[in-house]
Amino acid sequence: MNRAATIVVTIVVAAFFAAIAVVAIVVSGAFNVAADAPDSALMHMIVAYTRERAIDVRAEGIAVPPLDKPAMIAEGAAHYDAMCTGCHLAPGLRENAMRPGMNPKPPALATLPPEGAAEQFWIVKHGIKMTAMPAWGLTHSDADIWNIVAFLQKLPGLSLEQYRALVAKGGDKHDAMPMGR
Ligand code: HEC
Numbered sequence: 001m002n003r004a005a006t007i008v009v010t011i012v013v014a015a016f017f018a019a020i021a022v023v024a025i026v027v028s029g030a031f032n033v034a035a036d037a038p039d040s041a042l043m044h045m046i047v048a049y050t051r052e053r054a055i056d057v058r059a060e061g062i063a064v065p066p067l068d069k070p071a072m073i074a075e076g077a078a079h080y081d082a083m084c085t086g087c088h089l090a091p092g093l094r095e096n097a098m099r100p101g102m103n104p105k106p107p108a109l110a111t112l113p114p115e116g117a118a119e120q121f122w123i124v125k126h127g128i129k130m131t132a133m134p135a136w137g138l139t140h141s142d143a144d145i146w147n148i149v150a151f152l153q154k155l156p157g158l159s160l161e162q163y164r165a166l167v168a169k170g171g172d173k174h175d176a177m178p179m180g181r
Pocket residue numbers: 051079080083084085086087088102104105106107115120123124128131132133134136148152
C-alpha cells in the first residue's frame with residue numbers, strides 16, 4: 001500500500017472504532033443525562049463554543065431597529081415580567097426553588113452586561129436547544145420580540161422602583177403565561 005492509501009485506511013478504521021465507542025456509550029446507558037451531574041470541562045467548552053458560533057453566524061444579518069422608544073421598553077418589561085422572571089429573575093426577586101436545579105442555569109439577566117441586540121433577538125425568537133430556553137417566536141411577533149430586546153438592553157442597572165414602574169406602564173401580560181392563575 002502506498003502512503004496515501006495507508007493514511008485513508010487508518011482514518012476509516014479509526015472513525016469506525018470511534019463510532020462503535022459512541023454507540024456503546026449510548027446503548028449501555030453510561031452517559032448520565034441527570035441535570036445534577038456536572039458536565040466535564042471539555043463538554044462545557046465544546047457546547048459553549050458551538051452555541052456562540054451558531055448564534056453569531058445567524059445574528060449577523062439581523063438589522064436592529066431603533067430600540068430607545070419608551071413605549072417599546074415598557075411593553076417589553078411587561079412581557080419579561082410575565083414570561084421570563086421564573087427562569088431569569090428580575091430586580092427585587094430572590095433565588096427561587098427551580099433555578100438551582102437547572103442545567104444550564106439561566107443567567108440572572110439583570111446582573112450581566114447585555115449581549116448585542118441582534119444576538120438577543122435571535123435567542124429570544126428561536127430559543128436554545130436542550131437548555132430550556134424557549135423559542136418565543138412561535139407565539140410572538142417580531143415586533144413583540146424587539147420590544148423585549150429593547151427592555152433587555154436597559155435591564156442591567158435598573159432599580160427595583162424603575163423596574164416596577166416600567167412593568168406597570170407596559171400593562172398586564174399575564175394572559176400570555178397563566179401560571180396557575
Ligand atoms: C424555562 C426557563 C426559561 C424561560 C422561561 C426563559 N429562558 Fe431565557 N434562557 C434560559 C436558559 C436555561 C438560558 C441559558 C442557555 C445557555 O446556557 O445556552 C437562557 C438564555 C437566555 C438568553 C441569553 C443570555 C446570555 O447572555 O447568554 C437571553 C437573552 C434570554 N434567555 C432571554 C429570555 C427572555 C427574554 C425570556 C422571556 C421572554 C426568557 N429568556 C425565558 C431559560 C429560560
